[in-house]
Amino acid sequence: MTELYPRMDEQDIIEIKKIINARLTMHRYPVILEWGAGDSTIIFSNFLKDLRFMHNQQHPFQWYSIENSLDWIDKVKKEKNEFVTLINKSLDSKEYIEPKIGYVNLVIIDGRRRVECAQHAKRWLVKGGYVLIHDADREKYHEAFKLFKDGKFLTKTLWRGTNG
Numbered sequence: 001m002t003e004l005y006p007r008m009d010e011q012d013i014i015e016i017k018k019i020i021n022a023r024l025t026m027h028r029y030p031v032i033l034e035w036g037a038g039d040s041t042i043i044f045s046n047f048l049k050d051l052r053f054m055h056n057q058q059h060p061f062q063w064y065s066i067e068n069s070l071d072w073i074d075k076v077k078k079e080k081n082e083f084v085t086l087i088n089k090s091l092d093s094k095e096y097i098e099p100k101i102g103y104v105n106l107v108i109i110d111g112r113r114r115v116e117c118a119q120h121a122k123r124w125l126v127k128g129g130y131v132l133i134h135d136a137d138r139e140k141y142h143e144a145f146k147l148f149k150d151g152k153f154l155t156k157t158l159w160r161g162t163n164g
Contacts, residue, residue, distance in 0.1 A: 007038060008110075008134055008157070015154040016040075016108070017047055019130060024105060025051045030061045033104045033121065036111030036134075037067035037076045037086055044108075045084050064101055068112065109144075110134040118144035125163040133159045 024030040025048070032048075034041060045063045052061065063084045067073050068091045076086060089096040097116045106129060107121040114133060121131055131148055133141055136159035145151045148161025 008040065009155060011155045012134065012158045013040075013043075015158055015160075016044060016132065019106065019132070019160070020044060020048050021051060023130060024048055024061065025055055026057065027061075027105060029059050030106070031102070031104045032061070032063045032106045032108065033099070033101055033124065034063065034065040034108040034110065035067075035114070035117045036109070037065040037072050038110075040108075040110065041065045041076050041084060041086075042079050042081075045081055049081050049083060064099065064104075066096060066099055066111065068096060105129045107131040108134070114141050115144045118147055122147050122163065127164055129163050131161045131163075133161075 048061060061083050064087060065076065065084060066087045066089055068089060070088060073086050073088050080086065087099055091112050097113055097120050101124060103126050104124050105126055107125055109117045109121065109131065111117065118131060118133065125131060133144060135141070135157050136153065137157045145159065145161065149164050151159060151161040153159050
């Protein structure tokens with residue numbers, strides 16, 4: 001097993017784990033949608049799995065991760081847990097930004113086409129659900145901020161918004 005480390009700052013990792021712990025640990029059947037599969041997919045989904053086990057939460061969760069790179073899909077596939085579903089879609093396909101998922105409790109956007117992903121994620125995010133945009137310090141992603149309520153930077157690169 002190779003050492004896993006998400007391609008993000010330590011403070012980003014801490015903030016995402018805080019949200020997973022506070023918002024998803026005791027939820028009956030949380031659903032997470034992530035754009036951009038990688039080490040973070042494995043680490044954060046295993047973190048949630050361990051928390052739910054510790055709290056004797058018997059209900060499963062579902063973690064959907066959309067990725068355009070087969071190399072990343074193959075890497076994650078080798079180490080993902082049973083609650084992760086990897087979805088490989090071409091970047092230029094409609095299915096990349098409009099997957100058939102249903103309602104979700106948490107959206108993590110760390111892939112391509114982030115503003116478009118945020119626009120579609122807003123429709124599926126449950127009331128009180130969170131959307132996280134990684135590398136949100138890049139000005140080209142700021143357009144997505146106005147789609148959500150109570151938006152704020154949790155770190156210099158991680159932004160959080162909600163559906164109310």
